[in-house]
Amino acid sequence: MCGIVGIYLKNKKYNSQLGKFLTGMMNSMATRGPDSAGFAIYSSEKKKKYKYSVCSNTDEVKEISKKLSKQVKDIKVKSISDHLIIETAMKPKKFIEILKNYDELSLVGYGSCIEIFKQVGNPKDVVKNFSLEKFSGSHAIGHTRMATESAITTDGSHPYSTGEDECLVHNGSLSNHNNLRRSLLKKGIEIKSMNDTEVAAGYISNGLSDKKSLKETLLDGLKDLDGFYTFISGTKNGMAIVRDEIACKPAVVAETKDYVAIASEFQAMAHLPNVNSAKIFEPEPGKVYSWGK
Amino acid sequence: MNLNLKKESLRKVNETLQSIDRKSNKKIFKISNPDGNHAICAGLKDEIEVTIDGHTGYYCAGMNMNANIIVNGNVGTGVAENMMSGTVHVKGNASQSAGATAHGGTLIIDGDTSSRCGISMKGIDIIVKGSVGHMSAFMAQSGNLVICGDAGDALGDSIYEANIFIKGNVKSLGADCEEKKMNKKDQNILRSLLKKASINESEIKNFKMYGSARKLYNFNIDNVSEY
Incomplete structure (x- = not known):
């Protein structure tokens, strides 16, 4: 299961409410992932x-x-x-x-500009513990975890960050992460846990350090990463979403003139301003969507 | 009767709609603030009309019998899954597995659906005015899927005796799905379906029909090395 959410503000109108928006999104995704939660907030550099x-x-x-x-x-x-x-x-x-x-x-x-927080426990408690509501910023990404593949620890919680101002959240599971981990470690990418998502984060860091764009890296990932996934990846400049070709793991995007919101389910964004008149769509499988400066 | 999901619990709203007093005249209902909740209008069994104003979550109108349900918005995964009879009309887009395993009734979607529309359908009529995603009509057993737009990869994979009518392009066909010649009887089926969805019946000539090549029905010794 797992719930993933992301919000990118296109202008400064809602900057002070970013934390409040993300809190609502994380709370309604608590049912998809009650084991642990985490979020990354980007504010001005x-x-x-x-x-x-x-x-x-x-x-x-x-x-x-x-x-x-x-x-x-x-x-x-x-x-x-x-x-x-x-x-x-x-x-x-x-x-x-x-x-x-x-x-x-x-x-x-x-x-x-990134700050990351993650903790074991129900997402509703985790966001309270960190007073997420009070945060402001330009974009944010969050995750609620239903653990399937590695231990319920802070180390096993998302978002994963393996590079400067980078982060990744993941709904799904990868099947070739052990091989990939070995090859990324050889290239000097630091991966600390046995979690599959951290390997994907390392894969993205490696691509970005090769001077590829986030979009190019995620497209390469469609060939190199085996398994089921919907990824939301954040950088200093914005965020991107990609779903594997089978697209079993859900995602819905709502875009207005003020923001872009992504979530596993629409109910996570039902509280956002003017969402009922937003352009709402499901990202197509095997296609990278990105927003940012 | 107005049912507000911001004021009443989903369970209460569904219970109200599931236990209609058949002697009463209350037959028309409206649900406001659905806010993406799951299983709205699941398990209805009476001839009532329900309009949902907004976007819904998973399994909206699941297992529907007799009711006529209109959604003024988008629906999540599995709209009208396992529907037996009645009508579900979605004015926006639908997510994955629209009309999955449904035995009967009519599902009309004004927008697009994502993957696996009509997966394992067992007699439902589905009319999609937009396009459908990959693996649509996968293992479809009976009923009709009408697509006015395009279809994604592997349309009709392992299809049994359902019909697929499509106006746009097919990205690729699934195993054992092939184009069929449309006869008078098929045209009449399509005509009545287009009429149900208020689509001009002169469009019939622009549709193609697909169905099962029936090559997977029996074991073929030539394929033994594939297993």
Whole structure:
């Protein structure tokens, strides 16, 4: 099962309501995936600053912040539920190395505008824990998980991020992920879990680092990724959706002059403004749809 | 009678429609704010008319008997699945598996449907004014599927004795599906179906008919290596 949702705002009119919109979408998809939930929010880029979304297994946030600030100059730590958003000018390569010394912290994602949160539990509780309603931004992607293929842990939750400002949510299952994981690891793509979706995220990161566009990468994926899937992929500039050729996994898109919303089922977007007059369609199998700057 | 799904629970609304007092004159109902809920109007069995104002979720009008249901919007997966009789008219688009396994009645879709329209249909008449997705009429056993637009890949795969009438292009045919010559009887069937959907019957000449080549009905020793 699993529920996937995404929303891209075409203008600034609803920026402050992005979190509220996504909360409604995640709540109504809770029935499709009650095991865990997660979401990625994109807000405006801060030049020369990086935001690291980190899941922490300790309550001693203050001590960790202190310890980190000794190693990293000009650091800002924001704590939301069991996640920390660490803001610094330090480049990813260096910072991720430092982070590896902290057993109680695990990196969920990073970039100049992305923040990622994920947690085990009913999506309705998860979005409350992170106060998703209060978030603003330009686009967001969410996932509610019914675990079929790897453990119910934060590591096994979506969205997966294997590159700067990238994220992926997935409804379905892949059958050739073990082989792909091995070949991507050889290419230096970091994949931490045994989950199939993380491999697909790594596949996209690899494509993007080869200077291919997101659209090209997803089209290549139709040949290389075996299994059932509807993917929503996010980057700094926007989002894209693709369904495999069999298209067993549902998706519906609603587009108005102000936003594009994607969800597994229409009921997830019934609360969005003017949705009844939106252009509503189902993405065709094997076709990539993308929106963005 | 107006039923508002924002005020009343889906279960309550469906119960009201499923337990009609046959002596009462209340035969016309309207459902507002469907908001993509699943199984709206599932299991109706009386001759009533229900109009749903908005988009519905999965299995809308599933197992319908006798009722005439109109949807002023789009429908999700499995609209009118396993319908026995009555009419379902969707003014927008339909998702996957529209009219799946339905034994009877009429399903009219003004827009397009996605994949597997009429999968395993067992006697229903389906009229789609737009196009249908891949694997439509898969293992269709009986009934008629009329498509005014185009069909996706593998139309009529493993079809039994259902008829497919199509005006547009067929991307590809499924196994054991072939074009048939339309005789007078077939034309009359098509004429009555077009009439039901208020389509001009002069269009008949633009339709082609497809059905089973009946080559999969019996085991063929020449194919033994395929199994």
